[in-house]
Amino acid sequence: MRITISQTDYESILDHARKNLPEEACGLVAGQDLSDGTRAINKVYLLTNIDHTNEHFSIDPKDQLKAIKDMRANGLKPLGNWHSHPESPSRPSEEDKRLANDSNASYLILSLMDQNKPVLNAFHVETVDGEKVVRKEELIIV
């Protein structure tokens, strides 16, 4: 799948992730699935990592509920989540895969391993025959 995100939204994610170092940062993404198959991110939500560690994140369900209601009020669809990897590459860890349970979601991972060269990728994760299968999605910053 092709996913688009605006430069402004990308920078919002990057700023939030940098401000939260050394902890992982997280949030949600919302937008629309377009008729040409592209998934357009129109809004990003910068939420609190209630784990407050550099190696794990959990989104506060209360924040999540508030964000879902905001999406609905603005005609946006929940498209997935994002989180940062302060010290590792932009790819799903075993823990990321274990906890990726929505096959309709896009999972965005921002690596700040090299803080001068942040890397943001998007992934689709689904369970096939009991195994988590990861596919990288085409993410375009527009």
Next chain:
Amino acid sequence: MTIIVAGEKKEVEDGLNVAKLIELEKVETPEYVTVSVNEEFIDNGAFESYILKEGDEIEFLYFMGGGER
């Protein structure tokens, strides 16, 4: 009775509990889902005993977590 599930009105039988609604809605991997009713979070252990009422607003929230290690 009419309830609102993820923002959409649905007609369901009276006396429906949360566990049955999860089944009816074909929620994927329900063990990772948090349920709120009228913005109150329901304990997973109470899904069978929580009986829904006319006009209840229900949301299914996937646990969102992970980590680099």
